[in-house]
Amino acid sequence: MTSAWLVNRHVVMWMMAAYFISLMMLMGEIPWWILPFSGVVIGWRWLYVVGKVSVFNKVAHYALTITAIGMLVMSSLDSGMLENMVNLLLLAYGLKFIELRKFKDVLVLVGVGFITIAIVFIFSESLMTTLVAVILVILQLSILVALNAPDLTWLAQIKTAIKIGALSLPLTISLFFIMPQLGPLWSMSFAGGATTGLSENMSPGDIAQLRGSDALAFSVVFDDDVIPPAQRYWRALVLDKFDGRQWQQQIKQPRWRPYESDISWPDLSNEPSVSYKVIAKPSNQRWLFGLNIATSKDGEVKQLSDFTMKYNTPVVSTTAYQVTSYPYLASKLSLSDAQQRKNLQRPQSGNERTKQWVDKQRIKHADNKKFAQFVLQYFNQQPFFYTLNPPLLGDNSVDDFMFDTRQGFCSHYASAFALIMRYAGIPSRVVTGYQGGEWNEEIGYLNVYQYDAHAWNEIWVEGAGWLRVDPTASIHPSRVISTLDDAKDEPFFGGNRFSLIRYRDTPWLNSLRLSLANVEFYWSRWVVQYNDEKQQKLLEMLLGKLSSFKIMSFTIGVLLLIGLMLWWQSGFKWQRATSAQRFERVYLTLIKQMERHDIKRSLHVSPSVFCDQIIECKPAVSEEIKSFTDFYNKIKYQQTAPITSEHVQQLQRLLRQLLKKI
DSSP: OOSGGGTOHHHHHHHHHHHHHHHHHTGGGSOTTHHHHHHHHHHHHHHHHTTSSOSOOHHHHHHHHHHHHHHHHHHHTTSOHHHHHHHHHHHHHHHTTTTOOSHHHHHHHHHHHHHHHHHHHHHOOOHHHHHHHHHHHHHHHHHHHHHHOTTSOHHHHHHHHHHHHHHHHHHHHHHHHHSOOOOOSOOOOOSSSOSSSOOSEEOTTHHHHHTTOOOEEEEEEESSSOOOGGGOEEEEEEEOEEOSSOEEOSSOOOTTSOOOOOOOOOOOTTSOOEEEEEEEOOOSSOBOOBSSSEEOOOTTEEEOTTSOEEESSOOOSOEEEEEEEOTTOGGGOOOOHHHHHHTTOOOSSSOHHHHHHHHHHHHHOOSHHHHHHHHHHHHHHTTOEEOSSOOOOOSSHHHHIIIIIOEEOHHHHHHHHHHHHHHTTOOEEEEEEEEOOEEETTTTEEEEEGGGEEEEEEEEETTTEEEEEOGGGGSOGGGBOOOTTOTTOSTGGGGOTTOGGGGTTSHHHHHHHHHHHHHHHHHIIIIITOOHHHHHHHHHHHHSSOOHHHHHHHHHHHHHHHHHHHHHHTTOOOOOOOHHHHHHHHHHHHHHHHHHTTOOOOTTOOHHHHHHHHHHHOGGGHHHHHHHHHHHHIIIIIOOSOOOHHHHHHHHHHHHHHHHHO
């Protein structure tokens, strides 16, 4: 092992590339200051390699380290434990570039690199993440190969690293499919907010931010026929408390306390239902998605009285659960006095113009359903506009929206409608979730993206229960300023021109987008969601009726097969010894036998000299050792014909005669 990495620029480039790619993979989880910090350390390392700068000044080193630690402490005030640990790891990873002086420093850097690859999977389990992780593994292995085989060309080093990685695949795949599927041994909390997706609070304009993302929220596989698009309202949260500007949940559960189901259902045996499986992407929150009214027999899913579902722990990895929804069940449920008071709650002051308007209109429309229809007609006939870039609202947000700006997104309309209903004495609440989704006819699944995020309302009507009302849908099409289909408006996808959904009217790009979505769906369903149940089905398909003996035998057999393959690839070959090799082994046997009698042969000693050495110590076998040595020299050095098995047998007979006489 040498210090070739100090002068081989390609090795340093691999180190910097691995660090940079790792940062890009964690871009959404790290604070902004890590990027300029990283630019300083890897920039200096490259300038040092090309001879443009000298060794990093100690004062500058200490100053950079103290500054980074200070920024880390400041960032930790608004971050959870996991984010702080990731930031600390990346900070140490970057600082190590300054201290690359010895061989062991590079080994530490590579070790931290491998740990960082594992950290990436905490935040993302997508196929793209896995493919980039494979590239990172090849880079780290290439660095190790370059350290131990510096004479190889850089291309040969990469090829060797790829071969090492490929040899590990059979064992990796086998362990994944046949070893017990263990749950996480520990859990760690994030900062407290959602890593992506909806929030447990809603202010005007909040959901519009989600419409700028084309990230996948969840996928759905229906057991039977797919439901029509107009019915695809995926409930996630019910917000029933309003402070004059922001809607939130009346009672919030601490993140550390598990939810308990607090609703009992009537007999559902004859109730029309829709069954489906939801594959939810990580959100770091407990809420789940389902059509109204959603139930689940999954032990980890809890069902609450507002008809929402919560997971026992935050959803930090791709999670699948089975759901059965009962779309006509609401009319059979009752509303308690406490629930009615909760859904009529309103601020003591503020939004006075809206209250006065409601009092005036309520006289004309005494029936609750007719009053709700009147408000929807009002939104439709008056100059209300749907836009992703509405003007800012003041403290009296509903007043400003209803009588001044009249421009907004779904959260504006849902917030105003809920407060209007409460002013009219009609129990109401805001529901946030997703509406719609993209159906894949070829494979048969529905993808729901972040840009499908939506807010709507539910009002309580005696005899009908909670009814869904979507005030945003009442806006006249001529007053829709910006939508998903309007390519001229920038709000969707944050102005990201690389989002393939923008180009869905281009056939080949749309075909590429759908193909990538299909691959991601299969990856989530069969790899990320591979669990005990799927493992058991796979083993039953391979082994029939399962037993402990069968499983153990199959596991040992697979591991032995892989071990033999690795042994073979390492250079071992089952090959019968040649006659020349067997002939030489006979002479080596003589040497070992003589060592037992304290007669040792030095490496430089010829067979004839060794013969004299044996005669000197054992005169009684002089004739036998001379015959053995003469025959060995004759066959080994004097004849030109190949050594045959007869020669081997003759030498073995002479050796036996010699050993009998000693």
